[in-house]
Amino acid sequence: MRSAASLVVAGLILLAAPGTGNADPAADRQRSLANAWQELExxxxxxxxxxxxxxxxxxxxxxxxxxxxxxxxxxxxxxxxxxxxxxxxxxxxxxxxxxxxxxxxxxxxxxxxxxxxxxxxxxxxxxxxxxxxxxxxxxxxxxxxxxxxxxxxxxxxxxxxxxxxxxxxxxxxGGSRTARAPSGALHDGYVPVFTADAAGQAVKFAFSQLGKVYQWGADGPNSYDCSGLTMAAWKTAGVVLPHNAARQKQTVKPITRAELRPGDLVFYYKDVSHVGIYIGDGRVIEAPRAGERISMRLIDYAPVVGYGRPL
Incomplete structure (x- = not known):
């Protein structure tokens, strides 16, 4: 009986121990928010x-x-x-x-x-x-x-x-920012090289849009969503892209990460629901999501599924 009682007490102690078998509400909420944002995009x-x-x-x-x-x-x-x-x-x-x-x-x-x-x-x-x-x-x-x-x-x-x-x-x-002041990293001080070719024009356009507010379905001139921004950037260089990240991936020439040049497109998530434009030095410019501004980020801020070069 003493042995059985000891086992019960030990089990209660383990259940009461911090972090053992207890869900973290804040972590669960963050996961739910991330999943909802990705689904929305x-x-x-x-x-x-x-x-x-x-x-x-x-x-x-x-x-x-x-x-x-x-x-x-x-x-x-x-x-x-x-x-x-x-x-x-x-x-x-x-x-x-x-x-x-x-x-x-x-x-x-x-x-x-x-x-x-x-x-x-x-x-x-x-x-x-x-x-x-x-x-x-x-x-x-x-x-x-x-x-x-x-x-x-x-x-x-x-x-x-x-x-x-x-x-x-x-x-x-509690993850909707549509009623709040838009947030976003904008940029970290890096200034890309604006070459005279079509890719340079696309990069220059994207860079000039930093700070504008994301709006779903928008393709300019005052706001953009992710594929609307890349579409508008390459349109200034005379290249027509569809207003959809997955279709843009199907349209451009596939390249490897080692082949990346400024102006190339970077695609994210398994369902190819997001796209940004590469500007050099491991950075992309992208329109994040509702309530955020067009920003500069490091390329691996989200899972990358491919790279492409508009022709």
């Missing part, structure tokens, strides 16, 4: 991709509609002309070979008239058919694009709702 980047897709779909719809209107007018006009010609030939009796034969001066003339009537008919009917075929193709494109547009709008709305839910979670955890 992933949602924002997916939203950017859907928004770009929706813009492209809207532009294609506008092109189809701009072609479809005049084409419908042409089809209607050609149909009226064909109907009018058929009615006129019927009323005149010229559609019958006997009438043509009687009015013809010779068998040769009769053959010529029949051939001419047949040619006129074929040409008009053929032209009308070509117009109707073109209209049918555009109508099919219109239906397909309209369906795609509706699906993309639904995806955008769903991502917006997901974003709002994560932001509510961040507020509950």
């Amino acid at each position: 992933g949602v924002i980047e997916r939203y950017n991709a859907v928004r770009d897709d929706l813009r492209a779909t809207d532009a294609r719809l506008e092109q189809v509609n701009s072609r479809l209107g005049p084409l419908r007018t042409q089809v209607d006009a050609a149909q009226r002309e064909t109907d009018a010609q058929a009615a006129a030939l019927y009323r005149s009796g010229a559609v019958g070979s006997t009438a043509v034969l009687i009015s013809a001066e010779s068998p040769e003339a009769w053959m010529d008239q029949l051939a001419m009537l047949d040619q006129i008919s074929r040409r008009r009917v053929g032209a009308l058919k070509a117009l109707k075929d073109a209209q049918a193709q555009l109508d099919a494109q219109l239906t397909e694009l309209t369906t795609l547009q509706q699906r993309q709008r639904a995806q955008s709305a769903e991502l917006g709702q997901r974003k709002a839910a994560i932001e509510a979670q961040l507020r509950r955890l």
